[in-house]
Each structure stands twice: as structure tokens, then as C-alpha cells.
Amino acid sequence: MNNAQPLTQIEGTIALAGAGKMGGAMLAGWLARGLDASKVVVIEPYPSGEISALVAKGARLNPEPRDIGDVATLVVALKPQMFREAGPELRPLVKPSTLVVSIMAGMTIASIAGVCGGRVVRAMPNTPASIGRGITVAVADAGVSAAQRAVADALLRAIGSVEWTGDETLLDAVTAVSGSGPAYVFLLAEELARAGVEAGLPAALAAKLARETVAGAGELLHRSELDAATLRENVSSPGGTTVAALEVLTGEGGMRSLLTRAVAAATRRSRELAK
Template identity: 80%
Template sequence: MTDAQVLTQVEGAIVLAGAGKMGGAMLSGWLAQGLDASKVAVLEPFPSAEIEALAARGVRLNPAPQQVGAVATLVIALKPQMFREAGPQLRPFVGSSTLVVSIMAGITIAAIGEVCGGSVVRAMPNTPAAIGRGITAAVAAGKVSAAQRAVADALLRATGAVEWIGDETLMDAVTAVSGSGPAYVFLLAEELARAGVEAGLPADLAAKLARATVAGSGELLHRSELASATLRHNVTSPGGTTAAALEVLMGPDGMQPLLTRAVAAATRRSRELAK
């Protein structure tokens, strides 16, 4: 059964709480897969023009629980700092058989179940979801049925690949690597352009070269079956310019220890958000 078929066979409403960039990307993906807009309700106090346009196509915007009826799935795309305050307002949408899918960083399955109830799937997507190239890691609570997991998988896969894990304690590291990871790549492009300017390039040319290099290299990595280390070796001639740069980047103060510290800091922060 395809993801589209799974979604079209969902009995009951799909409620999306939080329609910012990530929630909005997910919603667009669901509708692009053929999900009936009238089956979706969006809870968003400050809807963007894009969300309001989707409401004109049949998506219900900010309905009361009694107007929604039976809710098959509640997808929570709130900022984690907002959950404790807004979470209790979501409970009336959750019945005994409702699947609850959370994409909030740091908020545990236990905390979500305590506040909202339902059968909980905790997931962490990333911003390339906006172009259908995201990667999401997900973990399900024990009482999530196979059918509910299939629905969660279809909802999450609308914006890219999905990897299921069995250990929720890994989610903080997942958040640090793939959830926050796009910012690290954007910083690479930013700093590569800055270094180009320092080397004498005009700022606009340095920015174009850096942006295209990072984007093109990412696409090559995506399409190639070779390991990233192999791709790196393939572009590095012994004694050449790339080798000279890599001696710096792979040195004792280079990228490996720096990224290790960065990912550790993000992992710690994800754990703190759960408290």
C-alpha cells in the first residue's frame, strides 16, 4: 500500500497543531499526496498567508474540538517551549484511539502522553522537509499499533525519508545531528564565502561559489552510493591544494573535534528541553 493510500484510508480527522515552517511543509506534503483537505484541521493562532490559502481549499482552520469530531491523528508541531502551556488545550482533540505524532525537540513520549494522552510517536524531521528532501527519525510508544505506525510513517514520509529507531534515548543525538544539522551546513557555506573574501574574492562571487559548491556537493552525496570519505578521497590529490586545506580541517583543532563538541552541546540542550 502506498503512503497516499494509507492516508486516504484514515478514518477520522487529522489535526495539525502548529503550522509554522515545518508544520506547514508537512501539511503541503499531505495535500500533495492526495489527502482530502476537508479531513485536515489546523490549530494555528497566527496563520500565514499560505495556511489561509489552504483553508480556502477546505482545510479547517482553528475549529473547536466539537466541530472536528473523531480525531484519528493529532500531529504536534509546536515549539517545545510552548508545549507545557498549549498542550492541555490539545487534550480535548485526543480520544482513546487517537495517534499523537510529535515533532517537538526534547519532549519525551512520556511527557506527551501525560499532557495529551493517546498513542504517541515521537519524531524529529529537519528543514529540507520544505523541499521534500528531509530526513526524519521516529520512535513509537509500546501501545502504538502497526496500523497507527503505518499512518505515522506516511505522514512523516510526505516530506522525505523516515528512519525508525527502537530506543527513545537516541532522539537527543538524532536532534543534534540531523535536526540541527542543516544549520551546520548553512554555516559552512557562510564561512566558506567569508574565507573566500579574505583570500581576495569579491563578496558576491565568493557567496555564489560557496553556495553552489555546498549545494552541488550535497546533491552528489545524495546521488552517489559511495561513502562520504570515499568522495572526499576522490577529490583530494596528494600534495595538492585540497590536501593542504584538509591538513588544517582535519588537524587537532579541525572539524572533527569541533563538530563533536557542537553535537554534544545540542544533545545536552535537547535533554534540557525535556525538563
């Protein structure tokens, strides 16, 4: 779906349940891209100053359930554990035809529908959503109409790119790769800086070099038409310093093995959260 529906064309009330880091990023993205704030209801018992400022643009914060009216779309941005407790309170907002967009890790379409009903789109974004550079993978249940899928797509594209799949079982691995993936990149920057200090660099300089190198390489990967392997090879002169380092990183017990194990562990945990 390359041509996203403009947010200005979305009809009906949108209720956002949970306005933490990811829910807040979504709200900010919606309003920045033209969604009428008066269409938005935010359900968040502990709103941050940033959320309060966004709500001040015209959204409603924590109205009485009887005052919300009909909800066309419910976006659930709660932690899975919180959803199991708060979900039944959301159910009165959801009619059989209501679109429910979940960004909760591990919670299956069946479990979401069982708690609050509706026509469910399950999605997994990641934290670069806070700067509009997230990547989200989404899957819709069979009852979601083409129009509702377009609404979900537009709401998710407000925080970055969106990929759709028809196979919900892929969402656990998606969570492990892109959902948790930013933490792996931040760890790389952290450990690269630490290794620089071990090699003799001042801590501030090592931190600056690691941060800018990871950020710059990421931007190069984003802009380049070349794949990651080719970009890596372009840095690796035969017999040079980069090859010496890569022999360590790609050797036994190195990055390939570690990332395979890490992604497998995160995938298992995502499946466990659904139980």
C-alpha cells in the same frame, strides 16, 4: 517500512496543532500528495498567508473544539515551551486510542502522553522537509498499533525519508545530528564565502561559489553510492590544494573536534528541553 501507505487511504480527521515552518511544510506535503483537505483541521492562532492559502483548499482552520468531532490523529508541531501551555487545551481532542505524532524537540513520549494522552509517536524531522527532502527519525510507544504506525509513517514520508528506531534515547542525538544539522551546513556555506572574500574574491562571486559548491556536493552525496569519506578522497590529489586545506580542517581543534563538541552540546540541550 519501505512501502508507505498512500495518504489517500488514511481515515479519520487529522488535527495539526501548530502550523509554523515545519507544521506548514507537513501540511503542504500532505495536500500535494493527495490527502483529502477536508480531513484536516489546523489549529494555529497566527496563520501565515501560505497556511491560509493551503487551508483554502478545503481544510478547517481554528474551528471551535466542539465542532472538530472525533480526531483519529493529532500531529503536534508546537515549540516545546508552547506545548506545555497549550497541551492541556488539546487533551479534549485526544481519546485513549488517538494517534499523537509529535515533532517537538526534547519532549519525551512519556511527557507528551502525560500532557495530552493518546498513543504517541515521537519524531524528529529537519528543515529540508520544506522541499520534500527532509530526514525524520521516529519512535513509537508500545500502545501504537501497526496500522497507526503506518499512518504516522505516511504522514512523515510526505516531507522526506523516514527511519524508525525502537530506542527513544537516540532521539536527542538525532536532534543534534539531523535536526540541527542543516544549520551546520548553512554555516559552512556562510564561512566558505567569507573565507573566499578574505582570499581576494569579490563578495558576490564568493557567495555564489560557496552556495553552489555546498549544494552541488550535497546532491552528489545524495545521488552517489559512495560514502562521504570516499567522495572526499576522490577530490584529494596527493600534494594538491585540497590536501593542504584538509590538513588544516582535520588538524588539532579542526572540524572533527568542533563537530563532536557541537553535536554533544545540541544533544545536551535536547535532553534539557525534556525537563
